[in-house]
Amino acid sequence: MSARPHYRASPCPASASAWGAPAPAEARPRALRFCVQLRLHFHFRSRGGQGRQQRHGPRATAVTSCYQCLLISLFRAFWKKVHYLLMMDFTFHSVPMKPADLLCGEARGSSSKMISLSIKRPLVTMSFLLSSLLMLLTVATPSWCQRSETTSPKASNRAPFPWNKMRLPEHITPVHYDLVIHANLTTLTFGGTTEIEITASKPTSTIVLHSHHLQISKAALRKGAGERQSLEPLRVLEYPPQEQIALLAPEPLVVGLPYTIVIDYAGNLSESFHGFYKSTYRTKEGEVRILASTQFEPTAARMAFPCFDEPAFKASFSIKIRREPRHLAISNMPLVKSVTVAEGLVEDHFDVTVKMSTYLVAFIVSDFKSVSKMTKSGVKVSVYAVPDKINQADYALDAAVTLLEFYEDYFSIPYPLSKQDLAAIPDFQSGAMENWGLTTYRESSLLFDAEKSSASSKLGITMTVSHELAHQWFGNLVTMEWWNDLWLNEGFAKFMEFVSVSVTHPELKVEDYFFDKCFNAMEVDALNSSHPVSTPVENPAQIREIFDEVSYEKGACILNMLRDYLGADAFKSGIVKYLQKYSYKNTKNEDLWNSMASICPTDGTQRMDGFCSRGEHSASSSHWRQEGLDVKTMMNTWTLQKGFPLITITVRGRNVHVKQEHYVKGPDDAPETGYLWHVPLTFITSNSDSVQRFLLKTRTDVLILPEEVEWIKFNVGMNGYYVVHYEDDGWDSLTGLLKGTHTAISSSDRASLINNAFQLVSIGKLSIEKALDLSLYLKHETEIMPVFQGLNELIPMYKLMEKRDVNEVETQFKAFLIGLLRDLIDKQTWTDGGAISERMLRSQLLLLACVRKYQPCVQKAEGYFRRWQEANGNLSLPSDVTLAVFAVGAQNPEGWDFLYSKYQSSLSSTEKNQIEFALCITHNKEKLQWLLEQSFKGDTIKTQEFPDILRAIGRNPVGYPLAWQFLRENWNKLVQKFELGSNSIAYMVMGTTNQFSTRARLEEVKEFFSSLKENGSQLRCVQQTIETIEENIRWMDKNFDKIRVWLQNEKLELL
């Protein structure tokens, strides 16, 4: 799955930042105090003797109580429900013990043991239980056991539900699904029959699987697979809290024999963005048309058909879709035949899929049109879109063909299907989804209008298509065993975006944007509320929550670091080996590292297939041989502990002292966490630009240089996932270098220095004055990434000031920022010329200048807007300047209304996003409120746009109280539509609150979210935003006066 790209209306970091900070700047946290102090207090106590007792105490109690409960439960089961039990086997008896199971250890294994014991020795068990009962009756039942009894699962019909865990039992395995689904786009309902061939590895008469919001009318069991034997009815129990059903057979299934379960059911097309859901679009003529599409990842396949909805239950699927003749159906596999089953009803039969997980199944019923091309190896690639937009499909089609060919070559594994469809869905929550053979996209992530689409939209589309196609191997062919290792899918797909596009579309220079992903991840990973890359999750909301920056961006960054360390060829042979070994299987973290551990580069030549290339491969490939390679130990330090290291460098003559500690935001007196990483350090010096390498495994170490140097720069190209601090005059030397000849180091290195300097301000290692002094070199900067990074650091500062009553300094600071970039702004042409990076830089700078009311820009933009309005929107504006022009035009009510009228008729996603963004920056509160209401309702502005609109208004200095109020008032509906734990919810929470910088707002935020209880208070994004606001307050208290004084410094007059 792809998150909504940051490239949208506000294509790149700076764009949104200019208005209030989307992209990287968006999550710029500025600290925490109170909350962390509380946590640390607890932490401290738990380290002491008393704390230890407290921690171990409950565990011991749990074990004892666990057995008591087990016995009590068994007795209750035997004595009170004998009539019921007679229908079941022992497996069934032993399951309704929720608390016992949960406390008796790691569910599956241990409960299986209990089950087999009761089967093999029923008499022994019986007598043991009887004597135990007597004993138990003499003592009071533990109070928590009584409590647990009241919470043991009860099916919808109040009968006991025979399973008490979120995860399904392992002893029934699906082998093949036959799905027949009839979508009725008139009644907005669907019905179907699901036949699942299963096998049992234990005798059991209970089959537990997933089903959510489906009305099951009939279930039956057939011995054998697909044979026409008689059906035996199955009793159905439903347990909505776990989204499960249990099918009860009259007698136990025989181990090893094939069985087929047959389930008839019906449901409503979902009004949300997941499951089998309704989408609509308006034709040029104004007619509203309906289609139905699927989004199953992570846990919504169960909303379309009953299934074993966990990634490790891989099976093959034969899918048949019934539809009206005027529609067409597409699915994972090519169409085999269509038959008319009734008057006005056609059934499409699709080919049998390869073995795959349920979350990758997909089908769409629509009136889409398509365009197609073949790859060199004969795979048919098609792009589907609504008829009015099919002329925008060509760019994605070509990109998909090129990228699919690239991956077949890079992975040395042929794409296993004969076709790949890419479909643009008018209503889509995330950016895209990698369903095998039928990837689905938000329209703006796939459709490219040669005339109106922006440079950043081209970059975004290419990256998104590349991401979803990478998943066809990473994720689809080889899948994580459980969602805790989601990063194996997402970190890799994110990483491969850069590996592939840097080769297939070198003109986009994607490698320039990579480190920005790492900065993004570090923003949340620096907080106490972060989590390890590989992290335990169980329920659907927790699963949705890890589709976050840590799984995607940090995952990609640590893979890039490993690749830089091993060398591109060695890394590649490791992943090819991994993919080959685990094709059609599931993996854990360690399977990847084991595949990596035994690779060696075969020669000293560097192939041009990667972006983190080194100068001299032969030299670099030997460094780790000498050091001894332990990929698993090294990478475990990055995946199993949260956060990242701060590396402190102290140069004493030729000696370079290095020290690592956990970089974590929070109060200055926070105790050490004791985390230690294996850090592949790289550095260059004033005397040598060849990259030196050193693996730091200990807390401190010393490197000896051949000679003394003027400056030293660590983390070359920002390939490592760590922050560097230069002690003594280390920062002064680097600032001197930037101000003198900044091109002596790469633009990535410049951007990383800017980032690191401000990161160090946050934790009190560097003064704000020094960081601001360093930023002054930007006066001479022309490259996109250092400029964007500067904006990402500086804009959030005035956004914090906007939330306090400090107008004078705020105005001065804004003027300083424009002064800093004035020369670069003045140099911009108002055209679409140049490389992608130049075009993106232009678009953002002009936008910033216009919003900050830099008059030369505003006047020019006003002229363009006037002419565009006079031509009734038919004048073709250079797409790079459109955002700035619209932003200026939206400042007066008439211009705003005109823009809105054009929004409704536009067929270009880029143009719509640009207009939407401009509409959100008005200072007219009524209009802002109206936008919130309209996009929430979803008639004229689609609800999929709501998170962006809410966030943009949340960044608007006049609008943010409205956005915050709206979020609070509509929380329950928002959670229904976008789902608890989803990335969209986190995006909205952070977007409306994480730039607050006052104690009053902090209290409001805490109060509101804690009042939500289980409907949101536990979300990680809530912790993140609270920590961030606390950081903001601390940061402002500490630095605001210093900034005020610094702004009056005479040095600034030079600007």
Ligand SMILES: [Zn+2]
């Ligand atoms: Zn993905």
